Amino acid sequence: MLRITLRDGEKAIVNGAVLRAVGRTQIAVENQVSILRGREVMQPEEATTPARQLYFTAMLAYIDPANRSQHQDNIVTLIGNLVATLTAPEARTACIGFAHDIAQGEYYKALSAARELIGFEDVVTEAQAA
Structure with a gap:
């Protein structure tokens, strides 16, 4: 299991879907996914x-x-x-x-x-x- 913490407003891409944290958010990923946190995403x-x-x-x-x-x-x-x-x-x-x-x-x-x-x-x- 992978645990990811996102700050308020921070974005992440999970299997192509863009997610934005509302408040400090913890995500536990329990299977294989493609995930990038906002700072890893290049425009x-x-x-x-x-x-x-x-x-x-x-x-x-x-x-x-x-x-x-x-x-x-x-x-x-x-x-x-x-x-x-x-x-x-x-x-x-x-x-x-x-x-x-x-x-x-x-x-x-x-x-x-x-x-x-x-x-x-x-x-x-x-x-x-x-």
């Missing part, structure tokens, strides 16, 4: 870099199983582009981990690897700006 306008686009597309694959094959095709293209731009060994290792998680159908776990890739991308962007 389309936030997908402004290759790593963020990868996260957004993986998120869609996770919460939109009806269109998962289309999202997976997009993921393949995006991960290829990202590998070409991130040259640090740690970043490439994170790309491999992400790809492995996606191949295993572990979409939620892949989102964690994608957040790591966003961090690597941010470091590269900051270094280029300096």
Whole structure:
């Protein structure tokens, strides 16, 4: 069983349905579901870099199983582009981990690897700006 606590007004997506907490709310999930808390949800306008686009597309694959094959095709293209731009060994290792998680159908776990890739991308962007 998974317990999730949502603050008043916080949103979560459960199997594609958007829920909003009214007051502090605890949810006990007793079976297998696709669930994202509000802070894990990326809006389309936030997908402004290759790593963020990868996260957004993986998120869609996770919460939109009806269109998962289309999202997976997009993921393949995006991960290829990202590998070409991130040259640090740690970043490439994170790309491999992400790809492995996606191949295993572990979409939620892949989102964690994608957040790591966003961090690597941010470091590269900051270094280029300096």
